[in-house]
Amino acid sequence: MSGAEHALRRISAVRGVRGAMLVSAPDGLVVSESSMEDVDGRAIAALAASLAGRLRRAAGGAGLGRPTVIQLRGETGTLLAVPAGEELLVVAVGDRETNLGLARLELLEAARGIA
Amino acid sequence: MNDDVRTLTAELARDPGSLVFLDLAEVLRRRGQLDAALTVAASGLARYPALADAHALHARILAERGDGDGAFDGWMNALQLEPSHQAAHRGLGFLYYRAGDLGRALRHLEFAAQAAPEDAGLRAAIERVRAAAVPAPEPPAHPGDEAVSPEPAAPAERGVLPTSRAIPFAIDAESGTSSDSELFAGLDGARDGLLLLDQHGLRLGGALRDEDGADVSDAVAAHLAGVSREAARAARLLGLGAWQSLGIECEYGNAHLVAPTADTVLLTVRDVAVPAGRLGLVAERAAQAARRWLERVA
Amino acid sequence: MRVLEGWVSGPLSRFLDESAARLVLLMTSSGQVVAQHGFTRSVDVMSAAALGAGIMASTGELAHLMGSPRFGALVHQGTEQGLLLSGFDTPRGRWIGLVAFGPESSVGIVQLFFQQFTDEIAAATPPEEQRGPVLAENFEHELNASLRALFGR
Amino acid sequence: MSLVNFTAREITCKIVYYGPGRSGKTTNLQYVFGRVPETRRGRMVSLATHGDRTLFFDFLPIELGSISGFTTRFQLYTVPGQSYYNATRKLVLQGADGVVFVADSQARRFDDNIESLQNLQENLLEQGVDVRQMPIVFQYNKQDLPRDLVLARADLDEALNFRGVESFAADALHGSGVFETLKGISELVLRKLAVGGPAA
Incomplete structure (x- = not known):
């Protein structure tokens, strides 16, 4: 198993996380994914990359530098995205019960390992 | 630029495939001969449909003739061919400003300014759009007096006015x-x-x-x-x-x-x-x- | 935006809005334009359609030659602009979509919403209407005049 | 297949120039391209090899103007003539509304003409189109060559034109017959629309 796959598995093992994936940031395509339940992986990749791109530009404009963690919370779940270098994003989707603190740490750890 | 219409016309007649149509159409436009300018630009565009300058010039003439939709399409086409086309960003900035979409207007003008940082007219236009986007001390007595034209997108000179600018700020002005x-x-x-x-x-x-x-x-x-x-x-x-x-x-x-x-x-x-x-x-x-x-x- | 038949506009507008695509061309598999957005001259649209249909047809044949199933979509990512070329089935036969997009969008976004678009198109396609005579019987006179004018005779 | 837009009152038809290699199909389109005003035509797209032989197709859209209140456009295509390009020929032929068969009048190309015509029939049949239902005209090109090298129009009619459709003697390089041929196929294609063809 590759390092990336291993890292994605660790993220998926966090309570409440429905799946994790590695996404190509410029084109919004799935590079590698792990146990994505009930959600279209292609949709996650495209939407997460699009949101991350827009936020990268906004953060740059605000003088905040590059985003390191992005967290979109909805009524019933959360999307987490962490840039890994210039070209990749580590993305996870979790339900309302997700341990977000732990998931965030696992994503950052995975991004460090991949970048 | 050679601004003698006769010389340019003769040159174009001698070599219909040359790019001199750009100069000729621009000179005609500046002289206010918009119909003639449009004819020249349109036939040049037909010959060079992949030339961003031709689209931008065509759009500029359309804008001056009051055809905002046509101008919008033309400038968008120019940007598709050349995403950093300065005149196209400037033109779109003006159209958005006129339509009251100050956010987009500002973005296009700022793009244009990136390509021409020394352009004082453009800087002034950006300042005016920015000023329009913050609370105004009082609403203009006659909106017509506010005909701001981010030069050279000049339709404002022809009486086309910003129609719905800065609606949120009218709220502030009213509540004082x-x-x-x-x-x-x-x-x-x-x-x-x-x-x-x-x-x-x-x-x-x-x-x-x-x-x-x-x-x-x-x-x-x-x-x-x-x-x-x-x-x-x-x-x-x-x-x-x-x-x-x-x-x-x-x-x-x-x-x-x-x-x-x-x-x-x-x-x-x-x-x-x-x-x-x-x-x-x-x-x-x-x-x-x-x-x-x-x-x-x- | 220009559409040949009105029912295409709704799905196409939604696609443009969601995908932020710059150019869209919808055509039949023989290269006849059904709808377009972002082109200037009708004749340039036709060239793009002819080339797009040609690419789809030839890659289809390539797939056939190699014994693989039909290719779903072709993507070309340039530095400033990307292209998606994709065929899909409708009750009126196979159609082709050609989409050009810039850095404000992405392959992923365009593919995601293109799928939604083709689903909507397939669902919205009304039954084909029977067509009666299109042209007046004595059209030859106008045709001859048009052709003479066209050839400067 | 022709597209008719009743709302915008527009008709678009696809016409394919078919025939053996080097019979002058591309030359026909080039002549049309050169004569038609820029505002009424698009770019001519040529997918050709270095030797200017058509590799995939040539394409030229032209706008005829208004006919019976419909803005009428023709898309002119050529196919590659060489026999080994049959796969691409079939692709270009898809959805054609009319065919111009451009024959090479030279006696030594006689068999090539026959072979290409048979190939046209086979390819149409494969697409479920009966050649008898397809509007078609013949053009006998290169009639400007010395008499002893070329076959006369009557001889070519006898050999190729068994349906007795319209045929035209031509010298496409200098334009003679090009206009007449286009006019001939236009009439046939539009006449089919005038009596009510299949829907788009």
């Missing part, structure tokens, strides 16, 4: 209150870390400053214009329900985005030292303040 002082009164960061925007990315109140103290509100606002829509879309399509907040941790600071009402977005920015959880609480308090303020001024 200063939005910045009341909106986030008593909250930490009221003047440099809280920004309330409408759905088009226009500033309603608050301000953001970068580490040098420069006001970056408008630039950030322009970038955030579509964020709430995009956040809502992502949450919906990914089965996360309605979106509630968007947290962005960055190298030099953390930001938090919430939607106080269906058509506004509130951005809270703090130093990296402020933990994400506390940032969420600050943002929620600011959102409550924003809701109260919006109810008051509505």
Whole structure:
């Protein structure tokens, strides 16, 4: 198993996380994914990359530098995205019960390992 | 540029495939012979449909003839062929300004300025659009007097006026209150870390400053214009329900985005030292303040 | 935006809005334009359609030659602009979509919403209407005049 | 297949120039391209090899103007003539509304003409189109060559034109017969629309 796959598995093992994936940031395509339940992986990749791109530009404009963690919370779940270098994003989707603190740490750890 | 119409016409007749049509159409346009300019530009465009300059010039002439839609298409085409085409950004900036979409107007003008940083006319246009996007002390007595023309997109000279500029700011003018002082009164960061925007990315109140103290509100606002829509879309399509907040941790600071009402977005920015959880609480308090303020001024 | 038949506009507008695509061309598999957005001259649209249909037809044949199933979509990512070329089935036969997009969008976004678009198109396609005579019986006179004018005779 | 837009009152038809290699199909389109005003035509797209032989197709859209209140456009295509390009020929032929068969009048190319015509029939049949239902005209090109090298129009009619459709003697390089041929096929294609063809 590759390092990336291993890292994605660790993220998926966090309570409440429905799946994790590695996404190509410029084109919004799935590079590698792990146990994505009930959600279209292609949709996650495209939407997460699009949101991350827009936020990268906004953060740059605000003088905040590059985003390191992005967290979109909805009524019933959360999307987490962490840039890994210039070209990749580590993305996870979790339900309302997700341990977000732990998931965030696992994503950052995975991004460090991949970048 | 050779501005003798006769010489240019003869040159074009001698070599119909040459690019001299650009000069000829431009000279005719400047002389106000718009029909002739349009004919020359259109036939040149037919020959060089992949030439961004030809699209931009054609669009400029259409704009001066009052055909805003045609001009819009032309400038968009120029940008498709050459994404940094200066005249096209400038033209679109003007059209958006005229349509009252100040966020987009500003973005295009800023793009144009990147290509021509020394262009004083353009800088002045940007300042005027920015000024239009912050609370005006009083509404202009006659909107017609406000015919701002980010030169050289000149339709304003022909009596085409901004129609729906800065609607949110009319609210301030009517209520006679200063939005910045009341909106986030008593909250930490009221003047440099809280920004309330409408759905088009226009500033309603608050301000953001970068580490040098420069006001970056408008630039950030322009970038955030579509964020709430995009956040809502992502949450919906990914089965996360309605979106509630968007947290962005960055190298030099953390930001938090919430939607106080269906058509506004509130951005809270703090130093990296402020933990994400506390940032969420600050943002929620600011959102409550924003809701109260919006109810008051509505 | 220009559409040959009105029912295409709704799905196409939604696609443009969601995908932020710059150019869209919808055509039949023989290269006849059904709808377009972002082009200037009708004749340039036709060239793009002829080339797009040609690419789809030839890659289809390539797939056939190699014994693989039909290719779903072709993507070309340039530095400033990307292209998606994709065929899909409708009750009126196989159609082709050609989409050009810039850095404000991405392959992923365009593909995601293109899928939604083709689903909507397939669902919205009304039954084909029977066609009676199109032209007046004595059209030859106008045709001759048009052709003479066209050839400068 | 022709597209008719009743709302915008527009008709678009696809016409394919077919025939053996080097019979002058591309030359026909080049002549049309050169004569038609720029505002009424698009770019001529040529997918050709270095030797200017058509590799995939040539394409030229032209706007005829208004006919019975319909803005009428023709898309002119050529196919590659060489026999080994049959796969691409079939692709170009898809959805054609009319065919111009450009024959090479030279006696030594006689068999090539026959072979290409048979190939046209086979390819149409494979697409479920009966050649008898397809509007078609013949053009006998290169009639400007010395008499002893070329076959007369009557001889070519006898050998190729068994349906007795319209045929035209031509010298496409200098334009003679090009206009007449296009006019001939236009009439046939539009006449089919005038009596009510299949829907788009």
